[in-house]
Amino acid sequence: MRKIIVGLLVFPGFQLLDIAGPKDAFAQVKVLSNGECEYEMLTIGTTRSPLLSSSGLTVIPDRTIFDPCPHLDTVIVPGGLGIFDVYTDSVLSDWLKAQSKSCRRLAAICNGVFAFGAAGLIDRKSVTTHWMDAVHLSELFPSAKVDPDHIHVKDGIIYTTAGVTAGIDLSLLMIEEDFGKRMAVDVAKYLVVYLRRAGGQSQFSPLLEMQGDVGTQVQAIQEYVLSNLHLDHTLALLAERAHMSSRNLSRLFTKETGLPPMSFLADARIDAVRRHLEATEQSIKEIAHKCGFDSADSLRRVFLKRLSISPIEYRQRFRTGGSNVESEKHDFTS
DSSP: OEEEEEEEEEOTTOOHHHHHHHHHHHHHHHHHTTTSEEEEEEEEESSSSOEEOTTSOEEOOSEETTSOOOOOSEEEEOOSTTHHHHTTOHHHHHHHHHHHHHOSEEEEOGGGHHHHHHTTOOTTOEEOOOGGGHHHHHHHOTTSEEOTTOSEEEETTEEEEOSTTHHHHHHHHHHHHHHOHHHHHHHHHHHTOOSSOSSOGGGTSOSOOOOOOTTSHHHHHHHHHHHOTTSOOOHHHHHHHTTSOHHHHHHHHHHHHSSOHHHHHHHHHHHHHHHHHHHOOOOHHHHHHHTTOSOHHHHHHHHHHHHSSOHHHHHHHHOSSOOOHHHHHHHHHO
16 A cells, blocks of 8 residues: 655644645545555644634644654645744744654645745745735735635645645645646546636736725826727827827836736726626626727637637636626627
């Protein structure tokens, strides 16, 4: 029988699903292989006391970071608000550094990656985290290459993921590495999840986080753009409206929002398309017209390139009401 030992770190305020998801996925391997393959999972606490998760359920760890542990093939660090109380702890950092020298894989779910950062494990590494924490992670650990739009990222032995349910995506990736694609597919079927989810975190996060300062010309231009997405905007026309040169508008806009004006326009159009797909029954052709695209086919190409998922599939997954899918299919084939 092939056995892989996985250590699941737990700390006060950890996200329960971040360990429960992987535990359930890994446990299914033994069932599906008739006992020929299995993961042995150990919870490893940062204290010797029972640990309260962020959801209010308590976990009694099998070991602590102060105790001798068997050789761990894989270590998984969950996220949760509690990570911000422990990630700079020197004992935890030393434990993670030691594990990085002996284990095959070191993985963080959601904002658990902050503990890796404090331990110096993500310098010059490509990583991801929950989109809400990506900017903070970049600020604290500027040597890390943070990509906020991936569900999971692997760089050497370091594995990082987006928020909460991405822990299941990570588990399926590891199962495929360890026991093959057929096993990963069977586990995914049992859990009723995708083996590999289409698209990145941009499907779930607002694309227009950066807003201009209140009362500025930049904010006025943003409001104008958002109210008139259907118009054929150019940098020159927006600059003329703001009574300044194109170069000056671009400089001010980027300084206040972090984006050039035309990048903001592109993001605004995609964000508007998302909202129409989620909340209306309008056809793709109608949405394209309202959001400033030349055609339904043009919208499809840009949307697919940006979010790695088609507008039809996005609507099927995220719509909040009914939708005329047949009409949408006609739009794309006409």
